[in-house]
Amino acid sequence: MLNTLQRAQLLRTQNFIAGEWQDALSSSLAPALLDVTDPATLQTIARVADSGAGDARAAVDAAHAAFPAWRDRSGRERAQLLKRWHALILENRDDLALIISSEQGKPLAEARGEVLYGASYVEWFAEEATRTHGDIIPEPVRGKKLMAVKEPVGVVAAITPWNFPLAMIARKIAPALAAGCTVVAKPAEDTPLTAAALVMLAQEAGFPAGTLNLVCASREHTPEVVDVWLADSRVRKITFTGSTPVGKHLARESAGTLKKLSLELGGNAPFIVFEDADLDAAVEGLMVSKFRNGGQTCVCPNRVFVHTAVHDRFVDKLATRVAALHVGPASDERSQIGPMINERAVDKIDRHVRDAVARGARVATGGRRLSSPDVSGAGHYYAPTVLVDAHTSMALAQEETFGPVVPVFRFSSEDEAVRLANDTPFGLASYFYTRDASRIWRVADQLEAGIVGINEGALAAEAAPFGGVKESGYGREGSRDGLEDYMHVKYLCQGGLR
Numbered sequence: 183m184l185n186t187l188q189r190a191q192l193l194r195t196q197n198f199i200a201g202e203w204q205d206a207l208s209s210s211l212a213p214a215l216l217d218v219t220d221p222a223t224l225q226t227i228a229r230v231a232d233s234g235a236g237d238a239r240a241a242v243d244a245a246h247a248a249f250p251a252w253r254d255r256s257g258r259e260r261a262q263l264l265k266r267w268h269a270l271i272l273e274n275r276d277d278l279a280l281i282i283s284s285e286q287g288k289p290l291a292e293a294r295g296e297v298l299y300g301a302s303y304v305e306w307f308a309e310e311a312t313r314t315h316g317d318i319i320p321e322p323v324r325g326k327k328l329m330a331v332k333e334p335v336g337v338v339a340a341i342t343p344w345n346f347p348l349a350m351i352a353r354k355i356a357p358a359l360a361a362g363c364t365v366v367a368k369p370a371e372d373t374p375l376t377a378a379a380l381v382m383l384a385q386e387a388g389f390p391a392g393t394l395n396l397v398c399a400s401r402e403h404t405p406e407v408v409d410v411w412l413a414d415s416r417v418r419k420i421t422f423t424g425s426t427p428v429g430k431h432l433a434r435e436s437a438g439t440l441k442k443l444s445l446e447l448g449g450n451a452p453f454i455v456f457e458d459a460d461l462d463a464a465v466e467g468l469m470v471s472k473f474r475n476g477g478q479t480c481v482c483p484n485r486v487f488v489h490t491a492v493h494d495r496f497v498d499k500l501a502t503r504v505a506a507l508h509v510g511p512a513s514d515e516r517s518q519i520g521p522m523i524n525e526r527a528v529d530k531i532d533r534h535v536r537d538a539v540a541r542g543a544r545v546a547t548g549g550r551r552l553s554s555p556d557v558s559g560a561g562h563y564y565a566p567t568v569l570v571d572a573h574t575s576m577a578l579a580q581e582e583t584f585g586p587v588v589p590v591f592r593f594s595s596e597d598e599a600v601r602l603a604n605d606t607p608f609g610l611a612s613y614f615y616t617r618d619a620s621r622i623w624r625v626a627d628q629l630e631a632g633i634v635g636i637n638e639g640a641l642a643a644e645a646a647p648f649g650g651v652k653e654s655g656y657g658r659e660g661s662r663d664g665l666e667d668y669m670h671v672k673y674l675c676q677g678g679l680r
């Protein structure tokens with residue numbers, strides 16, 4: 183697919199440090215190139231800089247040197263550059279979508295949607311850059327003026343996942359730059375090409391050298407890069423989207439220099455269908471939320487609780503819709519579900535399904551790996567699956583499956599549904615469907631989650647605060663709160679006024 187790019191120069195394979203595209207310095211852990219694979223064909227599509235500690239340090243040096251001048255620009259000046267970047271992202275939308283699909287595997291229509299989704303954060307934070315208001319505080323004693331101003335925290339390290347290679351890095355970099363921070367970013371090892379293309383567009387937009395730096399690294403070399411950033415006291419914030427164990431590691435290891443953290447970690451989202459729900463709307467909402475990106479989304483429902491009075495009707499409708507999903511490579515316009523990111527991902531999905539079946543679940547549809555002739559190409563595919571008679575002892579009730587599998591559990595009272603939904607260390611997204619207005623507020627209040635979908639499956643928006651509670655992390659992305667996370671408050675007290 184990449185040979186159909188309109189602008190071949192968007193395909194960058196080097197690091198971007200101090201305004202220069204450069205190869206990785208020779209690492210203590212050679213070799214210095216990382217293969218990027220198309221998960222639909224398993225072909226290598228590019229070889230990218232595989233960086234080590236030296237590159238990580240050089241990126242911080244550049245970001246640190248660029249910080250004072252960037253911080254001192256007005257919000258409006260920063261906003262103008264972000265708006266130019268936003269326009270360039272939209273202009274290059276088709277090429278960016280091709281790059282996303284080639285390295286991540288999602289269908290092209292979804293990749294185009296991701297470009298718009300990511301761009302919406304850049305536009306939103308361009309607008310917010312001019313609104314970093316502080317407070318004038320009424321003085322408790324005469325003769326003093328008390329003020330609180332917002333300041334950028336400094337150099338930010340952004341560590342991003344593979345599932346939304348454009349949107350996740352955009353929604354970290356854009357608020358950081360808007361707030362006046364400079365950035366060192368490391369994209370996921372599976373999907374560095376989209377990040378590099380996005381950074382090239384930022385370069386074209388005219389961000390000053392050193393404000394935005396990109397360091398790519400393989401899975402093996404990532405700890406070397408991240409350890410440098412964790413230890414360096416010039417890095418004042420880490421923003422990370424990924425697994426809870428890695429988030430905990432970052433929290434522990436950044437304690438030495440007490441960095442600010444935003445951690446968007448794993449979820450185990452419940453999706454509750456009450457007996458009074460509009461079942462067609464609930465099935466539709468579940469299809470939208472569960473099968474986005476083939477189920478590889480932190481906010482995908484992982485456990486579906488259906489009231490026993492509507493269970494069978496709901497499952498029939500759902501299984502019919504799921505069985506009709508078209509699975510295939512991004513290059514096939516009919517594809518609704520692409521390949522999973524890698525073999526490990528399919529192994530986990532398959533382990534969860536086998537475990538569930540061994541513990542008494544029934545497969546209503548799917549339940550197996552897919553390969554030729556069911557699907558074209560050599561990629562890592564799993565059939566969209568509905569499992570019924572799921573229960574809490576199964577692995578898929580405890581861990582995020584991150585794939586196209588819907589386990590359906592039964593419940594018979596509101597209290598039971600809420601208890602089951604909250605019975606997890608995680609608390610990112612949750613969903614429920616009901617037509618009872620008082621139940622809406624009761625249940626929304628009780629769900630332990632940072633995000634609650636009420637009769638709605640599509641929740642994410644640049645204007646809304648995205649983030650979790652419990653072991654799903656802390657900090658928010660998008661919305662006013664998403665900018666606050668890149669600033670600290672400085673209190674000014676002026677005396678001698680009487």
Ligand code: SIN
Nearest residue numbers: 345423479480481642
């Ligand atoms: C994620 O999977 O981490 C993000 C999903 C979203 O932005 O909706």
